[in-house]
Structure formats: structure tokens, C-alpha cells
Amino acid sequence: MKTLLLKKDEVSRLISVTEVIAAVEEAYKAFSSDQVEQPDYMGIDLPSPRGEIDFKLGYYKANEMISMKASSGGFIDNPTAHGVPNGMATIFLFDARSGSLICVMDGSLILGLRTGASGAVSVKALARKNATTVASIGTGNQARMQIRSINEIMKIEEIHAWDSNPDTLFKYKTDIESELGIPVMMANSKREAVEQADILVTTTRGKGSLVEADWVRPGTHIVAIGTDQQGKQELDPEIFRNAKLVVDSIAQCTEKGETWHPLNKNIITKDDIHGEIGEILLGRKPGRESDDEITIFDSTGMAIQDNTTASRIYHNAIAYNVGTFFRFFEQ
Known part of the structure; x- marks a missing residue:
């Protein structure tokens, strides 16, 4: 053999x-x-x-x-x-x-490519059709993968980026502008970046709430990538209260994903999960239904x-x- x-x-x-x-x-x-x-x-x-x-x-x-x-x-x-x-x-x-x-x-x-592609697939299914601005919380390798993939399916006009490490943030700006020609604005705070977003991408190894609910504008699509094990967290659970939640796997996301946090706090129940993204791609469930909806894609990654x-x-x-x-x- x-x-x-x-x-x-x-x-x-x-x-x-x-x-x-x-x-x-x-x-x-x-x-x-x-x-x-x-x-x-x-x-x-x-x-x-x-x-x-x-x-x-x-x-x-x-x-x-x-x-x-x-x-x-x-x-x-x-x-x-x-x-x-x-x-x-x-x-x-x-x-x-x-x-x-x-x-x-x-x-x-x-690993990097398919995780980046998952964000792009969710943008295709759930983001507003007139979305042009991406905010990136975290500017490491996966943040770059997300932008490369999303840029394949829509025209990104500008990126607002934040990172806890100024050197990493500056290198991200230099790399993205050189590679893709997309202007990158280095935000002074997480809030400053999030408030500009049509599409918000979180790619950190966060251990607590990095994005607060009152920063997120109506119509924002959130690509939550960084939480794939219990103990990790990037989003304020209150964001989920009035959002359309789509997951890659209900079984995984309710146990190990960002979805676990609002479930644990009784902000939502499992019945509030709109569905898995495969159901939307197959046409069994609707994707975005209005320009004012906040949509969340919780991606834990699947074999x-x-x-x-x-x-x-x-x-x-x-x-x-x-x-x-x-x-x-x-x-």
C-alpha cells in the first residue's frame, strides 16, 4: 500500500x-x-x-x-x-x-484556510448585501485568512482593526494594504473599531467579553471565530438577546462555542438558535431577513x-x- x-x-x-x-x-x-x-x-x-x-x-x-x-x-x-x-x-x-x-x-x-473560508461562507449567507466595512478584533494569522476569504466574495472598502499588541496591529495594516490594497484604519479602542463595522470578525484567544452589546450597530454581521473550547469568550452574551444566531454545529456550539455563554446565563435557550449554516445554504431556513438584523455566526470548526x-x-x-x-x- x-x-x-x-x-x-x-x-x-x-x-x-x-x-x-x-x-x-x-x-x-x-x-x-x-x-x-x-x-x-x-x-x-x-x-x-x-x-x-x-x-x-x-x-x-x-x-x-x-x-x-x-x-x-x-x-x-x-x-x-x-x-x-x-x-x-x-x-x-x-x-x-x-x-x-x-x-x-x-x-x-x-486549518487557516478552511477557518477563513467559514467566515466568508457566513458573510455570503448572512451579511447585508451592501456591506463594505469590516472590523477585525484580533490581527493575527487567522484575521488575515478571514479578510482574504471575505474579500473573494465581496468588495471590502475598508477595515477597522484593533489588537492588544500595537506592533502586531501595525504589521497587519502593512501586510493587508500591501497584499490586498484595502485601507486599514488602526483603531484606538475595540469600541472604535466595532462601531464602524458592517461585518465584525473576532479572532482572538479571548478569555472574557471583548465586544460589548451596545457597541454593535443594527445590521451588523458577526463572525465569531475565536471560541472553540469552554473557557474562551469574545462576545458580551447580551449581544445574543436580540440577534439571529446561526452556528456550524448546534452540538458543538452549545457546549464549546460562543453560544455556550448566553445559554449559561439564561439569556437565550436552545430554541433561540436559528439553525445551522448548512440548513441556510440548503434553503431549508432563511438567512438574513432585514437590513436591521444583527446576525451572529458561531464557528467552532468541524472535521x-x-x-x-x-x-x-x-x-x-x-x-x-x-x-x-x-x-x-x-x-
Whole structure:
């Protein structure tokens, strides 16, 4: 049996942002069409200055692929102490018909791309059609991924950005303006950024409420990316009281997502969740219904997103003869 090995630079050549957006849309639709088996993901928190490692497993019946992703993050000492990034990911693809391991690929780029694409898919489904201004709370790598993806499906006229680290904020401004030509306004406060937003993107590792309810304008679409484990939080739970809430997975978001906080405070109940984004993409539930609605997309990330994205990369690699085959054992 031969297994294809794909390095990070090879993965980067094998898929475009638009393909990833399509793969994530496919994933959400599949999840809401009973085409996916996806056990609860597991996470291990390690003592500081180490971070966390998550394991996500998914089976997609339509492509007969099983994916498993191991991803780490928050290992702040890694670059100096170990000579590796502070976050890494690896994806394994198995042929569901035989159980054989057909591909091992670097997953760090996929993790960023498919998470960025999830925000873009939600913008497509839930943001106002005349939205032009994005506010970014957090200006790290995922904030960049969000902007690259959203910029594929709408014209962003300006970005208002805030970060707790002024140097990170300035580098974000320089990078985005150079790469995409979108003006970036460096906000003096979180409130200043949020109050300008048609679309608000939060991509921090926040442990408390970063965005207050009275800062959010009517008609804002919120892409809540940073909360994927209990203990993390970015939004004031009061924002949910009068908002249309859409999630990637009800099961995950009510236990580990931003949605957990207003549920825990009895501000909303599970019945107040409008639905999963796959239901909206399939036309089973409406998306935005007025320009004054505040909409929230709570994204915890799902294994099926890795599956559909990695599967496209694998097939592209085979088609273009990219990567190295390794024989683990002889039949």
C-alpha cells in the first residue's frame, strides 16, 4: 500500500481560496444532509507555557473519505525553545472502503484556510448585501485568512482593526494594504473599531467579553471565530438577546462555542438558535431577513471541513503528480 505525503509548500500549491470556500460550503451542506459521521472532538490542555492539542475525526459518505486532524496551538515558547511554530497541524486521509491510509499532509495551512473560508461562507449567507466595512478584533494569522476569504466574495472598502499588541496591529495594516490594497484604519479602542463595522470578525484567544452589546450597530454581521473550547469568550452574551444566531454545529456550539455563554446565563435557550449554516445554504431556513438584523455566526470548526478541503487537495495532487509516495508495508 502506498501513502501520499504532502509537505506544506506542496499543499499551498494545490488549492486556491475560492476552492476552499467551495469545499467548506460543501461540508456545511453535507453535515445538514446526514452525509457525515463526526464524533465529538477531543482536546488536551497542557500546562503553560504549552498550549492545547485538538483531534477531529470525520467520515463523509459521498466521497468515502475519513479524515483525522491533529492540531496544536498556543505553544508560545516553540520558536525559541524547539525551533518549530507555536501552532501546527497534520491531516490523515483514509479510504473508507478499505480503511487504508492514503495521504498524510501538513494541515497548518488547511486549518487557516478552511477557518477563513467559514467566515466568508457566513458573510455570503448572512451579511447585508451592501456591506463594505469590516472590523477585525484580533490581527493575527487567522484575521488575515478571514479578510482574504471575505474579500473573494465581496468588495471590502475598508477595515477597522484593533489588537492588544500595537506592533502586531501595525504589521497587519502593512501586510493587508500591501497584499490586498484595502485601507486599514488602526483603531484606538475595540469600541472604535466595532462601531464602524458592517461585518465584525473576532479572532482572538479571548478569555472574557471583548465586544460589548451596545457597541454593535443594527445590521451588523458577526463572525465569531475565536471560541472553540469552554473557557474562551469574545462576545458580551447580551449581544445574543436580540440577534439571529446561526452556528456550524448546534452540538458543538452549545457546549464549546460562543453560544455556550448566553445559554449559561439564561439569556437565550436552545430554541433561540436559528439553525445551522448548512440548513441556510440548503434553503431549508432563511438567512438574513432585514437590513436591521444583527446576525451572529458561531464557528467552532468541524472535521468535515478538513475532510472536504483535504480531499480536494489529495485529488489535485494525484492529478498534477505532486508529492511523495511512501510504502508503509508490503501487501
